[in-house]
Amino acid sequence: MSSLSGMGALDGRVALVTGGGRGLGRAVAQALAERGAAVAVGARSTEEVDSVAGELREAGYSATSVPLDVSDPASVENAVRRVADELGTVDILVNNAGVVWPLGMLLKVDADEWEQSIDINLTGAVRCIRAVLPGMLERGFGRIVNMSSGAAAGPGMPAASAYSVGKAGLDMVTANLADELSGSGVCINGVRPGVVDTSMQDYMRSLPREQVGAAFYNKFHGLHERGELSGPGPAAQLIVLLASSDRTGQTLDVRDEETKQLIDGIA
Ligand code: NAP
Numbered sequence: 001m002s003s004l005s006g007m008g009a010l011d012g013r014v015a016l017v018t019g020g021g022r023g024l025g026r027a028v029a030q031a032l033a034e035r036g037a038a039v040a041v042g043a044r045s046t047e048e049v050d051s052v053a054g055e056l057r058e059a060g061y062s063a064t065s066v067p068l069d070v071s072d073p074a075s076v077e078n079a080v081r082r083v084a085d086e087l088g089t090v091d092i093l094v095n096n097a098g099v100v101w102p103l104g105m106l107l108k109v110d111a112d113e114w115e116q117s118i119d120i121n122l123t124g125a126v127r128c129i130r131a132v133l134p135g136m137l138e139r140g141f142g143r144i145v146n147m148s149s150g151a152a153a154g155p156g157m158p159a160a161s162a163y164s165v166g167k168a169g170l171d172m173v174t175a176n177l178a179d180e181l182s183g184s185g186v187c188i189n190g191v192r193p194g195v196v197d198t199s200m201q202d203y204m205r206s207l208p209r210e211q212v213g214a215a216f217y218n219k220f221h222g223l224h225e226r227g228e229l230s231g232p233g234p235a236a237q238l239i240v241l242l243a244s245s246d247r248t249g250q251t252l253d254v255r256d257e258e259t260k261q262l263i264d265g266i267a
Contacts, residue, residue, distance in 0.1 A: 009244040011036035014088040016080070018070055018128055019097030021048030023198030024147065027232035028094050031240050033061035037092060040083040042068030062087065070097045070124030071116065080131040089139070090132040092243045095125035095170075096147040100200050103159050104211045114162045121166030126173060133186065142186035143243045144177075146170050147235075148251050150192050158215040171251045178249030189242045190251030193235030195223055230254075237263050 015032045019025040020041025033039045033056050041049045042065070049065035056063035064086045068079040083090055098121050102109035125146055136142025149167040151157035156164025174190040181188060195201065205224060209217040223229055234254040241262060242252075252259045 008036040010092070010240070013037045013091040013243070014040070014083065015092035015094065015243070016040045016042060016066075016083050016090045016128075016132070017094045017096055018068060018124075019043050019147075020065075020094075021045050021052055023200060024193055024196055024232045024235055025094070025096040026052050027236040028096060028239050029056065029063070031233075031236035032092065032094075032243065033059075033063060035240050035244070037243070038062035038064075038087040040064050040066055040079075040087055040090075042066040042079050042083075043097060044069050068097070070128060071119045073127055076124075076127045076131050080128075084135075089135040091136070091139075091141060092143045092145075093128055093132050094145045094147070094239060094243075095128055097124060098147060098149075098166075098200075100160065100163050100204060102162060103204070103207055103216070105159065105213070106161050108211070109162070117162035118166045118169070121163065122169040122173070125170055129173070129177070129188075136186045137184055140185035142184075144186065144188040145239050145242050146174050146188070146190040146251075148174075148190040148192045150195075150253065150255075152192070152251070158219075159212040160216070174251055175249055182248070187242070187246055187248035189247060189249065191235050191238050191242070192251065192253035192255070193232065194230045194254050195220075195228070196232050196235065197229035198232070201229060234260075234263050237266055241266050 015037040017025050017029045020029045021043040029039045029041045041052045043049050046067050053063040053065035066079040066082045069075040102113040148171050151164040152167035152171045174188050177188050204220050
């Protein structure tokens with residue numbers, strides 16, 4: 001563990017963080033840069049990713065930003081090519097881009113939005129994996145971390161069937177590919193970040209009780225009112241750890257005791 005705790009555990013590595021313009025992705029980009037990785041941040045809001053990359057460069061890190069829509073295959077290919085041109089081929093992929101919509105009962109939410117949600121949260125992550133995996137296999141090294149959610153466990157998040165299904169599917173991508181990639185030098189894991197104070201949570205609290213139902217409304221308003229939302233730090237540190245180790249095939253929840261101890265070990 002001590003070899004991971006020093007600065008520079010990721011020296012010479014190139015990381016791509018999808019959805020890196022704000023929230024969890026932004027914190028992950030910062031944490032990876034602090035450990036020595038050259039970091040590319042991608043999302044649709046170019047001003048946000050430009051701003052994150054600019055701040056990292058100002059702090060003395062190697063960073064760039066790329067326009068990226070994970071639901072568009074051409075955009076994913078272009079982004080990965082641009083990162084290769086600007087920083088080098090991607091060694092570390094953090095599949096963090098995600099949307100929580102559509103929220104509401106299945107028969108009330110828009111059918112196209114339901115499919116788009118899966119296309120971003122699940123298929124989008126697989127698209128990004130497909131784009132970087134050949135290079136990782138060629139070099140015999142790669143680290144992939146999928147941003148999961150507590151919504152992937154048990155019955156999932158109320159009023160969020162698309163999100164829950166997409167994240168549960170993403171956990172299966174992690175488990176299935178870990179098996180397929182065993183012995184290749186490419187490791188793949190998932191992280192459940194807890195309930196984190198980001199614009200996604202703001203959006204979830206902005207919806208009326210009649211749309212999301214009492215269970216959802218009370219849970220997320222309650223957490224906010226009691227000051228129980230967490231910061232992105234533990235998830236970001238856990239992702240640094242997974243990018244620096246040869247663990248594979250696990251989806252870890254930052255709230256689990258064992259995982260907390262792991263994170264404390266590198267903090
Ligand atoms: P956020 O603040 O809304 O950030 C989401 C990021 O994903 C943004 O940068 C967004 O940028 C990007 N994104 C969305 N659709 C995209 C697309 N089609 N292509 C590329 N980028 C896209 O949310 P967050 O809370 O930081 O969430 C980050 C991840 O953590 C998500 O996967 C989320 O499901 C997961 N998570 C969050 C929580 C929580 O409590 N916050 C809990 C569990 C899991 P653009 O819109 O500009 O593209």
